[in-house]
Amino acid sequence: MDLSGKAAVVTGSGRGLGLAYARALAAAGAAVVVNDVDAAAADEAVRQITAAGGSAVAEVVPVGSTEAANALVARAVDSFGRLDVMVANAGVLRDKVLWKMTDEDFDTVVEVHLRGTFTCVRAAVERMRAQGEGGRIVVAGSPAGQRGNFGQTNYAAAKAGIAAMVRTWAMELARAGITANAVIPVAATAMTRSIPAFAPHVEALEQHGTALPGSLRKGEGFGTAEDVAGLVAFLASDASADVTGQCIGIGGDRLALWSHPQEVSVAYADGGWSADAIADAWPVTVGRTPQTFGIPAPRL
Structure with missing residues (x-):
C-alpha cells in the first residue's frame, strides 16, 4: 500500500488505536499530523514514527471545537503542503447507567466524539475540495453505536450519529471524489480493558507480550490495535476509491461489513x-x- 505524497491527520493518535493508525499510514509513506491532548504522548508518537523513517509532526489540541479542527488542517498544510486523509479517532468515555449519567458526562462524550468528528471532517473537506484532488475521510465507529451497550447512552448515541454522518457524507462528497467510511474496531485498548472476559488477556498482552488466543482473534474478532491499522491504511489509499458510506468492522482475524x-x-x-x-x-x-x-457477551 503506497501512500507516498499524501498527508494525513489522525486525531487522538498519541497512544492506542490512533497511534497504530498513524504509524501504519506513515509506514505506507504518508506524512502524518499526530494529535493528542497529551503533549508528551504526541511527541513520543512523532519520535517513534520518525525513528522508523516516517514523517510526522504533532499538534496538541483537544478536538471538538471549530478552532481545533482548523488548527489541525492548518498544521498539515503548513507542514506538508496539503491534506489528503482525515482520520477522526479521538474519544473519551464517561460510562454510567442512564439515571446516574450527568449532563457533563453526556456533553463531554458528545463534544469529543460527535462534534469533534463533525468539525474535523468539515475542516478537512473544505481543504480537500479546494485542492480538487479528492480525499479520504475515515472515522471511528463502535459496536456500541451499531447495537447499543449497557452504561453507554452517551457513547452509543455519538457513535450511532457518526455512522449516520458517514452515510450522509458519502452522498454529499461523491462529486468531489472524497470517500467517507467508518471503522468499527474491536481491539485491546484502554476502552476494552474493563470488559471482564477480555481483561486477563489484555493484561497478559500488555505485560508479557502473550499473543491473544484464537478464541478471541477468530471467535470474537478481538485483536490488537495493529490488527485494525491495515484497514485504515486501505481506506486512506487509492485502492479504496470505490468504497464509501460503509461501516466496516475489524478485529483480530475478522473483517466484516x-x-x-x-x-x-x-x-x-x-x-x-x-x-x-x-x-x-x-x-x-x-x-x-x-x-x-446490545453487544453479545463474549463466548469464551
Whole structure:
C-alpha cells in the first residue's frame, strides 16, 4: 500500500488505536499530523514514527471545537503542503447507567466524539475540495453505536450519529471524489480493558507480550490495535476509491461489513392503523421477530 505524497491527520493518535493508525499510514509513506491532548504522548508518537523513517509532526489540541479542527488542517498544510486523509479517532468515555449519567458526562462524550468528528471532517473537506484532488475521510465507529451497550447512552448515541454522518457524507462528497467510511474496531485498548472476559488477556498482552488466543482473534474478532491499522491504511489509499458510506468492522482475524438500518418486516391495513389494530396485528405480523439489541457477551 503506497501512500507516498499524501498527508494525513489522525486525531487522538498519541497512544492506542490512533497511534497504530498513524504509524501504519506513515509506514505506507504518508506524512502524518499526530494529535493528542497529551503533549508528551504526541511527541513520543512523532519520535517513534520518525525513528522508523516516517514523517510526522504533532499538534496538541483537544478536538471538538471549530478552532481545533482548523488548527489541525492548518498544521498539515503548513507542514506538508496539503491534506489528503482525515482520520477522526479521538474519544473519551464517561460510562454510567442512564439515571446516574450527568449532563457533563453526556456533553463531554458528545463534544469529543460527535462534534469533534463533525468539525474535523468539515475542516478537512473544505481543504480537500479546494485542492480538487479528492480525499479520504475515515472515522471511528463502535459496536456500541451499531447495537447499543449497557452504561453507554452517551457513547452509543455519538457513535450511532457518526455512522449516520458517514452515510450522509458519502452522498454529499461523491462529486468531489472524497470517500467517507467508518471503522468499527474491536481491539485491546484502554476502552476494552474493563470488559471482564477480555481483561486477563489484555493484561497478559500488555505485560508479557502473550499473543491473544484464537478464541478471541477468530471467535470474537478481538485483536490488537495493529490488527485494525491495515484497514485504515486501505481506506486512506487509492485502492479504496470505490468504497464509501460503509461501516466496516475489524478485529483480530475478522473483517466484516455492517448492515445499514432497513425495514425488515412490513404490514398494511386499509385506512391506516389504530392503536387497537396494531395491538391485534403486532404479534402475528411485524412483531413476530423483534430485533435484538446490545453487544453479545463474549463466548469464551
